[in-house]
Amino acid sequence: MPLTLEDIARISGVSRSTVSRVINDEPNVSESTREKVLEVIQKINFQPNLAARGLAVGKTRVLGMVIPTGVTSLFTDPFFPLLIQGVSSACNSLDYSVMLWLAEPEFERRTIRQILYSGLIDGVIISSALNDDPIINSLAESRLPFVLIGRHLSNQQISYVDVDNRIGAQQAVLHLIRNGRKRIGTIAGPQNVIAGIDRYQGYLDALHERGITVDPDLTTFGDFTDPGGYACMRRLLEYNPDGVFAASDSMALGAMRAIHDTGLKIPEDIAVIGFDDIPQASQSLPTLTTVRQPIIREGMLAAETLIGMIEGSPEPPRHIILPTELVIRDSCDFHKGQPLRKEVILLQKQRDR
Amino acid sequence: MPLTLEDIARISGVSRSTVSRVINDEPNVSESTREKVLEVIQKINFQPNLAARGLAVGKTRVLGMVIPTGVTSLFTDPFFPLLIQGVSSACNSLDYSVMLWLAEPEFERRTIRQILYSGLIDGVIISSALNDDPIINSLAESRLPFVLIGRHLSNQQISYVDVDNRIGAQQAVLHLIRNGRKRIGTIAGPQNVIAGIDRYQGYLDALHERGITVDPDLTTFGDFTDPGGYACMRRLLEYNPDGVFAASDSMALGAMRAIHDTGLKIPEDIAVIGFDDIPQASQSLPTLTTVRQPIIREGMLAAETLIGMIEGSPEPPRHIILPTELVIRDSCDFHKGQPLRKEVILLQKQRDR
DNA sequence: AAATAAATTGGGAGCGCTCCCATATATAAT
């Protein structure tokens, strides 16, 4: 039922080709016909068929975004929503659309592949994949441009956007040490995701830097979720930590509940630092000291990088590492007993590897 | 570079048409050729071009999902993420893909329309639009199937999925009344979104039902966000409420912080009930009594309904209203002073208008 | 066995667009 180029052409008394030129803002159309055609398009409210254009041109101006569920409690944590917001925002301004796949575990890899290579999308953003996910190697071998959110260990040919998780974590733990904490535990993230690995390494880095021996009893591994953080903290509490670095704010908030439930005080008895700076971090009681990462910017940069790859000449793979900031709030107080209310933000220099 | 039907046909020694039949699982292909062709497809890892199919068939098996940002603090609240999860999940199992548009305010309506009518999507789900959003009338006049999340007041021809916000809110307030609360305030939602309107009406319904006069001082209007709830609660506190119904959990959590900050006790001094049952509701201190709505199911139903409209015969518009449940936790205690820890869930009968 | 029916297969046309090239028209240079 919808009209076609040919219809518009007939109505405005020109040819299909001319209408196409007008729509695509190409040169070599006289001002008078351009106006005439535009007028008809406006009046009829004509929209060219993008599927047909996609077929003809081989590009759809659609980006895919794949988010594995199951890695974390997908949407309890605002990480993914914010990431999507960033991607979507960049796409909006660059005239791209975004197609979203929440890759449920049951929803097998094969199906994903089916969609990726079906010509519906020009490129794809893969978020926080397991670092050995076969989909990545499969993509690397294909011709489809893609960008990872979260760096990739082995293959240097792969473009990615990430934050400096390791340095961020290290700064957090150093802060705890400066704060006078002696028994600093960690609730690390899963060790099959790069963010989990890097943040744990940052924790170790800080301890090593200050010559503190790592106590295995003070190390637990959660799943980035609040209940996971709660459970880990209960285990840690048996070993009397006086400071805890959690690899996500959700886990930190869960940990704070666990501490609260045993009657201990934060930060007097135990200091807590999280990672992410989700909105709840500034609304908890006490407010949570955390490592802020610019999630929306990550999403935007990933989209922009991908679009660059799609449209641009063949460039070398891009590795973008964004800096983090330590946001100091009440859960980890330098002067014991009297929280500093103001937020001190330590800016960290940007590093681009 | 990717292969086409014709290539597969050549390799397996049959015709394009036969390959097409095999791929689409059509009858009238002999078992032997079917196997032969399937083998080639498997080996080559062939993926048919969906843009081409879309052109030929006039359907893309892609759903659009439009979420207006700006209406609420989009992603602080897990409402939209869960909704997306529901939609995505239904799409996964019905072999559809979902295209997401976060309609930023600057991102004008025209652009959205451009995309909607471009033949890239077979239908669209519009979430929590303002109830006078011109996009809805525009859609209603078009031929594009669409489903609203959140009912529509004026046009009965429009299909939607919603929860029974009004009854849910009413139940919550009745619970406060049964609880012995005398001065029950509300932090209502914005009155240009149907959920905001209905939940406020439910509050009024409950008061009227029990013959309680409505005190305008005890009515405030927030924006569904936590800081909004905090601000509203501060205003309410000047009028000494002993119970508050907030139209979203985020606002309820903000309200609890405001109450806490003035040194009052929950539920002893003020009882609080929220709406949504987001994960944080069961992790707050005290845990939050709230009206649970099945967000993921809403998303799934919306997608299923829409796909039904796309594929099915012309049916009458579907109006699906899901029931809510009152989840009783500690923030609103029946026996003053001694919280009942266990969650009592009052099931409400399903109503389908 | 022939005649009929049913199942299988192939190829043309077309979905709505872009791209390329040929043609027509306007402009500039000789």
Place this chain on the structure above:
DNA sequence: ATTATATATGGGAGCGCTCCCAATTTATTT
């Protein structure tokens, strides 16, 4: 004027698929 050049315009071909119909093969019936 005449040729050369730049600018506008139209139409064919083709992107990779599905759909339809004709042709071929196979199975069933008389």
